[in-house]
Amino acid sequence: MDLKEAKFVMSNTDWRKCPKPVLPEYAFIGRSNVGKSSLINMLCQRKSLAKVSSTPGKTQLINHFLINDNWYLADLPGYGYAKVSKVKRTKFHNFTLDYLRNRENLMCTFVLVDSRIKPQTIDLEFFEFCGTKKIPFVIVFTKFDKLKKTEKEKNIALYQEKLLESWNALPPMFFTSAVKGTGRDEILDFIAETNTL
Numbered sequence: 001m002d003l004k005e006a007k008f009v010m011s012n013t014d015w016r017k018c019p020k021p022v023l024p025e026y027a028f029i030g031r032s033n034v035g036k037s038s039l040i041n042m043l044c045q046r047k048s049l050a051k052v053s054s055t056p057g058k059t060q061l062i063n064h065f066l067i068n069d070n071w072y073l074a075d076l077p078g079y080g081y082a083k084v085s086k087v088k089r090t091k092f093h094n095f096t097l098d099y100l101r102n103r104e105n106l107m108c109t110f111v112l113v114d115s116r117i118k119p120q121t122i123d124l125e126f127f128e129f130c131g132t133k134k135i136p137f138v139i140v141f142t143k144f145d146k147l148k149k150t151e152k153e154k155n156i157a158l159y160q161e162k163l164l165e166s167w168n169a170l171p172p173m174f175f176t177s178a179v180k181g182t183g184r185d186e187i188l189d190f191i192a193e194t195n196t197l
């Protein structure tokens with residue numbers, strides 16, 4: 001797929017107020033700092049599309065972008081612990097989980113994980129949530145340029161091992177670098193193949 005145009009549409013916290021669910025939608029989620037904004041900008045070939053929506057106060061919102069006037073990209077709030085506070089914050093916003101449970105045009109959720117880091121409980125919990133709620137997801141390994149080949153293989157194998165403890169099959173996986181553009185064609189082709197409502 002050729003990604004020609006990406007337009008910011010709106011930000012909100014309520015799935016009912018998201019754009020009318022008349023186009024296929026793909027959501028992007030992951031722990032804070034996983035490289036989500038960089039990946040979205042890389043996919044859209046824009047320097048600061050996602051950063052526009054990540055200005056203070058907007059990072060914790062569901063941000064919608066209209067792509068090629070043909071599908072929606074939903075940039076979901078990062079999860080994990082808030083760095084600004086020593087107090088443990090809610091790991092996931094309820095409104096994000098409500099969005100995932102209820103958004104009828106959601107075709108697939110791209111769950112980003114940092115390829116340099118071993119499987120984290122919070123990511124495994126999120127996969128579990130998607131599984132029990134029947135939310136289709138794929139895994140996107142980020143920052144692939146930062147790893148040596150052996151390190152990449154080790155971390156991927158660890159993920160596969162963990163996933164196979166609770167699943168019979170593995171979800172599709174994408175290996176990306178926002179710096180080098182790795183994985184862009186694969187992700188856009190996957191979207192092109194699946195975006196029929």
Ligand code: GDP
Pocket residue numbers: 030031032033034035036037038039078142143144145146176177178179180
């Ligand atoms: P977000 O909080 O998930 O939106 O993460 P950002 O996109 O802001 O990225 C967090 C940090 O990781 C930034 O310093 C980025 O420059 C860096 N980063 C993101 N993606 C990549 C990548 O593919 N390769 C490298 N080397 N650094 C990356």
